[in-house]
Amino acid sequence: MKRALPLLALSVAACGDDAEVAQKALSRAELMSPETCKGCHSRHYQEWSGSMHAYAAEDPVFRAMNRRGQEETQGALGTFCVNCHAPMAVREGATADGLNLDELDASLKGVTCYFCHNVVEVQGSHNAPLRLANDTTLRGGIANPTRNSAHGSKYSKLHDREALESASLCGACHDIVLPSPPAPAPVHLERTFAEWQGTVFNRPPSQGGLTCGGCHMTGRDDVAADVDGVPLRRVHAHTWPGVDRAITDFPERAAQQALIEHELDQTLRFELCVRQLPGVASLHVTLENVAAGHHFPSGAAQDRRVWVEIGAWSGSSLLYESGDVPVTEAVTSDPDPALWLLRDRAIGADGKDAHMFWQVAELEPSTIPGPVSFDPKHPDYFITHLSHRYPAGSELIAGAPDRVSLRVHIEPIGRDVLDDLVQSGHLGAAERDAVERLELLPNRGKASVALEWTPSAAATPPLGFQKTIDAVPAACVTSSVAKAN
Structure with missing residues (x-):
């Protein structure tokens, strides 16, 4: 039977005249429903409704992975996944494993308004150690809230x-340590909060600091509630763009896509150099993390796949390419030794790649750290810079490129x-195909690639410049002059 929680039919009125609605104060059960919040906080609700917080318990990939995990661990995963994906359901005793989410009221699914705004204490740094007041007072970032x-x-x-x-409130869920057992080791699987702390x-x-909300909850001057007499304040957006997006019919998908693209497009600085020798050449790419306050990629980095596609031409002749992977194929299956792939490689107890988190015994990180200093003289300044050479090893490209394109x-x-x-029967092929590949385009709408090199572009400052690579002059271009080296 579907578990239902009552709503106050006149919840909107409760935001109006105090004398008229004095006896209509909302109950805890009513406050637990985001639909109740919508009555007075329509814009915040709209933003939240399309976010991954709202989608957390609906996501078919999450559900497929949780169902398979419960089966393969004989239920030992318990509430591990739903502690973050449906925290109110766990705290209300409505689920023990997340396998009955379809039976639950919407107020118990996802990361709801009440769940976040009723937190009074963060009791640890990972796996959702949050203490709620379980009362009818909602907490927020406004110092003098309107009565x-x-x-x-x-x-x-x-x-x-x-x-x-x-940051600790966000970090409580965005930092995950595996339970062992059932996992073979207590691996620090998701480290976004720990990365930011460093x-x-x-x-x-x-x-000069920047919290999680500083990037993912942008500020604006607006009213906190749709009620006469409420003053303009600095309020926070409730969209939380990252890299994930709903893959089924869900509100605000286009708006979320635009926000995600905006975040991604300003994350990295790209640098592309051509080192030309008589009759042969090599390509040198640098990616610099300039805007992420954590590693890139981050979060479920064991599942993320970030890679570089590069192509070099002489006229209409393709001299070299790497990273051109069809959307229907896995980039991890590409045999190219020069492929540049960024992720956390998850390894099982058998030493082989592990796709499911409860199989992970260790990680081999290959991600770009966030900045520890903006001073180029600092010994760790360049940890945000990763470089890669094409082709692999000591091989060289035959010919002299006159155009090189870079995509990420x-x-x-x-x-x-x-x-x-899909192969295990836990996810549908259509749902798999709905997970779209994204691209980082700092000049989105103006250019179809992240960066393009030509001899003339390399000779035109400030985005074109020269540098020495292995004692040979190289002609370079960058996407941003701010941190070119």
Whole structure:
């Protein structure tokens, strides 16, 4: 039987005149429903409704992986997945494993308004150790909230993106350590919060720091509630763009796509150099993490696939290419020794690649760290720069390229992982195919590639410049002059 929670039919009225609705204060059960919040907080609701927080318990890939994990561990996973994907369902005792989500009321699925805004304490750094008040007071980032009869309101540094403490609220779920057993080892699988803690951004925003919300919850001047007399404030967007997007019919998909592309397009600086020798050449690519306050890729980096596609031409003749992977194929199956793939390689107890997190015994990270200093003289300044040579080893490209194009692709979850779930019968082929490949395009709308090299572009400052590579002058171009080296 579907578990239902009552809604207040006149919930909108509870945001109005205090005398009229004094006896209509919302109950905890009513506040647990995002639909109730919509009555007074329509824009926040709209933003949340298309976010991955709202989609967390609906995502077919999450459901497929959780179902397979419960089967393969004989239920030992328990609430591990739904602690973050449906935390209210766990806390209300409505699920023990996430296998009955279709039977639950919407107020118990996903990361809801009530769940976040009722947190009063973060009791650890990973696996969702959050303590809720379980009352009818909602916490937020406004220091002097307007009194209302719908619910109690209270300022909380945990909910204020301008307070350093707010990062710990995000980090509680965005940092995952595997339970062992059933996993073969307590691997620190998702490390976004830990990565951020090691960057220059881990300090109060008033001192130049940047919290999770500083990037993923942009600010605007607006009212916090659709009620007469509520003043303009600095409020936070509730969209949380990253790299994941709904793959089924879901609200705000186009808006989320645009936000995701905006975030991705400013994440990296690209540098492309051609080292020309008599009759032969080599290509040298540098990727610099300039905007992510954590590694890139991050989050479920064991599932992410980021790689470089590069092509070199002389006139209409293709001299060299790497990373041109059809969308129906897994990039991990590409035999090219020069392929540049960024991810956390997950390895099982048998030493082979592991696609399912409960099989992971260790990780081999290959991601780009976030900055620890903006001073080029700092010994760790260049940890944000990763470079790669084409072709692999000591091979060289025959000829003299007159055009080289660079593209950077990202799969939020790799085709190889999705294929595994399809083959096991836990995910449909149509759902797999709905997971779209993304691309980083700093000049989106103006250029179809991340960066293009030509002799004339390399000779035109400030984006064109010369540098020495292995004692040979190289002609280079960059996507941004700000941090060219």
